[in-house]
Amino acid sequence: MQIERKFSFSLSRLSCFEFCRRAYFYRYIFSWGGWEEAADPLVRKAYRLKNLSGSKAWLSEIFRRTVRRFIREKTSSRTNPDLLLVGKSEFNRAWDEAVSKGPQCLPSGKTRSISELHYGGREAGAVLRSALANEFRTLLANFAESGFLREYGPIPYLQFRDLAAPESVEIGGVAVYISPDFLVLRGDEAETVNIHLGGFRDIRNWDFAAAFSAIFAGIRSRAARVSCRSVFFAPGELSVWASRPEHEARYLVVEKSSEMISFERECGGDAPPREEQEKCAGCEFRGICLQVPAAMPQPDT
Numbered sequence: 001m002q003i004e005r006k007f008s009f010s011l012s013r014l015s016c017f018e019f020c021r022r023a024y025f026y027r028y029i030f031s032w033g034g035w036e037e038a039a040d041p042l043v044r045k046a047y048r049l050k051n052l053s054g055s056k057a058w059l060s061e062i063f064r065r066t067v068r069r070f071i072r073e074k075t076s077s078r079t080n081p082d083l084l085l086v087g088k089s090e091f092n093r094a095w096d097e098a099v100s101k102g103p104q105c106l107p108s109g110k111t112r113s114i115s116e117l118h119y120g121g122r123e124a125g126a127v128l129r130s131a132l133a134n135e136f137r138t139l140l141a142n143f144a145e146s147g148f149l150r151e152y153g154p155i156p157y158l159q160f161r162d163l164a165a166p167e168s169v170e171i172g173g174v175a176v177y178i179s180p181d182f183l184v185l186r187g188d189e190a191e192t193v194n195i196h197l198g199g200f201r202d203i204r205n206w207d208f209a210a211a212f213s214a215i216f217a218g219i220r221s222r223a224a225r226v227s228c229r230s231v232f233f234a235p236g237e238l239s240v241w242a243s244r245p246e247h248e249a250r251y252l253v254v255e256k257s258s259e260m261i262s263f264e265r266e267c268g269g270d271a272p273p274r275e276e277q278e279k280c281a282g283c284e285f286r287g288i289c290l291q292v293p294a295a296m297p298q299p300d301t
């Protein structure tokens, strides 16, 4: 079955576009179809590399997953879940997937791995695991003492939804993928929560993420008033109730989508020039970027 490649906007797509046009090409154009066994080996490789993330982003995802699961279990069952056990099971499951399967092309879907692990090998893996596990324990200890947990722990599950997978809403005619961590409903008021790992000065576009969450909550809940809360664990805790104005968020989607679509049209199947910069050292695609021949197979779009 042929799957159609459709454009959709997300902040991670925008940040890749702004990071490096060539990385964008690999991630969103060239790797398309790389999950197929019959695909060109280079395309399959690009697809595997696309499923890598840096250790910081990986840890952030595991932390958010743990927080969502813990709060869900705490508020929907009479049992009192153990935060450390929930965290341990999420961490071990994700680590085992990253180590044993790596970033593969599977018919059942993709498996994720960690860039430093992929490029650093097994020896680097042991050191990385211990560093990430220590950081994760500190984060959980912090979270256990947080004002956020004191406030959210007692809210009945029926009053909120945890949004584990990105959902899309249409903004300016473009599908936008949004993944707030929680949507809380209190009467005709809604509050979205985005959890971040890092200080609010370090997290790029968190204010746009909050604005998209507010648009999403307005559409899904039909609440009269929507507020957005961004919680930064760095590893201390800071809650910020602020976002970009809605018109700026809409403008960003329309403007940047148009730039990305034009870029995709213009480059076709040809990778843009390499960017010889320091950022290449941490880029997921360096394993293909430095070995791709001049003429590459055309992606099947």
Ligand code: SF4
Residues within 6 Å of the ligand: 020, 021, 022, 023, 273, 274, 275, 276, 277, 279, 280, 281, 283, 284, 285, 286, 289
């Ligand atoms: S290795 Fe450098 S030039 Fe190549 S895709 Fe990554 S950031 Fe861009």
